[in-house]
Amino acid sequence: MRAAVTAVLASVVGLGRLAAQSQADPTIDTVIVVSRNVFDPPGGTPRFVAHLGNALHITTHPGVIRRLLLLGVGMPLDSARMVEAERYLRELGVFRAVRLDTVRVGERLALRVETADGWSTSPQLNFASAAGSTTWSAALVEKNFLGTATLVSVAYGRNPDRSSFDVQFASPGLLFHHAPLLVAYSNLSDGRLGAWSYGVPFYRTDARWSLVMDGEAANHRVLEFRGDSLRDSVRRRALAFSLAGGVALHATGRGYVRLWAGAGWRREDFDVVTGAASTYSGFGTVGVGVDAARVRYAVFEHLNGFGRREDVDLSSAVRLGVWAAPRAWGYSGRAAGLGPELQWQLGTRWRGGLGLLRGKAHGVFGSAGLDSGLVRATLDAASLALPRQALLLHLEGGALRHPKPGAAFDLWSTENGPRGFGAHEFTGTRMLYVMVEDRILVADELWGLVGVGAAPYFEYGGAWYPGDSTRLGGNVGLALRLGSPRSVRGDVAEIDVSWRWRDGLSGSPWALTFRRSFTLK
Numbered sequence: 001m002r003a004a005v006t007a008v009l010a011s012v013v014g015l016g017r018l019a020a021q022s023q024a025d026p027t028i029d030t031v032i033v034v035s036r037n038v039f040d041p042p043g044g045t046p047r048f049v050a051h052l053g054n055a056l057h058i059t060t061h062p063g064v065i066r067r068l069l070l071l072g073v074g075m076p077l078d079s080a081r082m083v084e085a086e087r088y089l090r091e092l093g094v095f096r097a098v099r100l101d102t103v104r105v106g107e108r109l110a111l112r113v114e115t116a117d118g119w120s121t122s123p124q125l126n127f128a129s130a131a132g133s134t135t136w137s138a139a140l141v142e143k144n145f146l147g148t149a150t151l152v153s154v155a156y157g158r159n160p161d162r163s164s165f166d167v168q169f170a171s172p173g174l175l176f177h178h179a180p181l182l183v184a185y186s187n188l189s190d191g192r193l194g195a196w197s198y199g200v201p202f203y204r205t206d207a208r209w210s211l212v213m214d215g216e217a218a219n220h221r222v223l224e225f226r227g228d229s230l231r232d233s234v235r236r237r238a239l240a241f242s243l244a245g246g247v248a249l250h251a252t253g254r255g256y257v258r259l260w261a262g263a264g265w266r267r268e269d270f271d272v273v274t275g276a277a278s279t280y281s282g283f284g285t286v287g288v289g290v291d292a293a294r295v296r297y298a299v300f301e302h303l304n305g306f307g308r309r310e311d312v313d314l315s316s317a318v319r320l321g322v323w324a325a326p327r328a329w330g331y332s333g334r335a336a337g338l339g340p341e342l343q344w345q346l347g348t349r350w351r352g353g354l355g356l357l358r359g360k361a362h363g364v365f366g367s368a369g370l371d372s373g374l375v376r377a378t379l380d381a382a383s384l385a386l387p388r389q390a391l392l393l394h395l396e397g398g399a400l401r402h403p404k405p406g407a408a409f410d411l412w413s414t415e416n417g418p419r420g421f422g423a424h425e426f427t428g429t430r431m432l433y434v435m436v437e438d439r440i441l442v443a444d445e446l447w448g449l450v451g452v453g454a455a456p457y458f459e460y461g462g463a464w465y466p467g468d469s470t471r472l473g474g475n476v477g478l479a480l481r482l483g484s485p486r487s488v489r490g491d492v493a494e495i496d497v498s499w500r501w502r503d504g505l506s507g508s509p510w511a512l513t514f515r516r517s518f519t520l521k
Helices: 002-013 047-056 062-068 079-091
Strands: 030-036 095-105 108-117 121-130 133-142 151-158 163-171 181-188 191-200 209-226 229-252 255-272 282-294 297-301 309-313 316-325 337-350 353-366 369-383 389-401 430-446 450-464 472-483 492-502 510-516
Touching (some): 030 062, 209 255, 282 337, 309 337, 309 353, 430 472
Parallel strands (some): 030 108
Antiparallel strands (some): 121 133, 163 181, 209 229, 255 282, 282 316, 297 309, 353 369, 369 389, 472 492
């Protein structure tokens, strides 16, 4: 039975066409690590700035790179393993460049790993404003603390809803190799929120097992908006723990079929804000399923940022599962039942472009039928056929049924709606968003420090509740894009000038927006 299931899923995602890994793959005899500082070489950066930057930054320790490398002495080596190992190091978010190569000395094979650090220490002052809704934050973020690839951040911010003081710690392998640890805490003006996660995920394509634990503790206010007006305010009190893991039925450097299982317990209540004591309820769930994928990544330049290689996941993948929420474990009424889960992704690449279709659907079916659920899909296409340009198309749509308080679509909060509109103008259980943007490269590295670009764009979309009039709006405009090829992530900031329209729009149709650029990944 197990062999039949594996064969069927493998054929769905194309694994059946993949040849088995060659038994003649050479074996790594030694690993050589070359770790370079941020301005090594300085390039076009003024010498004083380069020397000062290198003096203030602690270069990633070679021992840390060896510890996190997916390849090591005694392991077989093929091209797929090298590509994945290089990509994994880039995804750590501490390097601006990574290169793996091999060197032969007689019959011995050496793996040479060369990394160049990105600028990881950043006092940040972020400001975003659209249609009178202002958000700002000040933070001190270190993404490569003491050269250990560890993130430590402290931040304070305000938006139209609340203020917050946030602390975060994240390490890719603090206690054990490839076992990420994340701890986050937020002290809000209207509550508190803490979360943690620790375990060993499927950190590479041919990994054989995974086991991850996470949890949450929260006591904070949840706001619900309708037509940009506050409709309700409740207090959420929650304590949750979950455990998820899996085993691979089939795993190579090019694809996998995995069985997974998960279980969770949570105590969660939403109360009208009265200050009265609450009675908490406990809930338990358990789920099982299967993941299958034919793994394929593509590397581009100038798609999202400046002066760096960018990985885009174009894998063909499917995830199937079912969750049980029985009455015996705390669920009552229509909330008890079974919850199927489906996620999918199809990617393709052509000369000078790419396409990516993704979607997910899940719900809970009880005795009275569908109680709650979500359906959502996105389509991304990009063309880099013209020199120094990236033309992007993004389509997105979704629908919710009986979401929890505060879980409705809010395109201002998630930044996946037309820019230039104010806070909570597009909220609801139905959403639609279309964006077309032409990113034009002006300069990759001004003085070796700053990348500059421009982007004319068109957007249309919105969110609404069933029974209300469809709430949609759009804009056209021009964005000034600024980023640094020396930073660890290559994030791009935008200054947008938009001309916008919507039924019932008040005030000037012109809007100035400061925000982080949309990223295709």
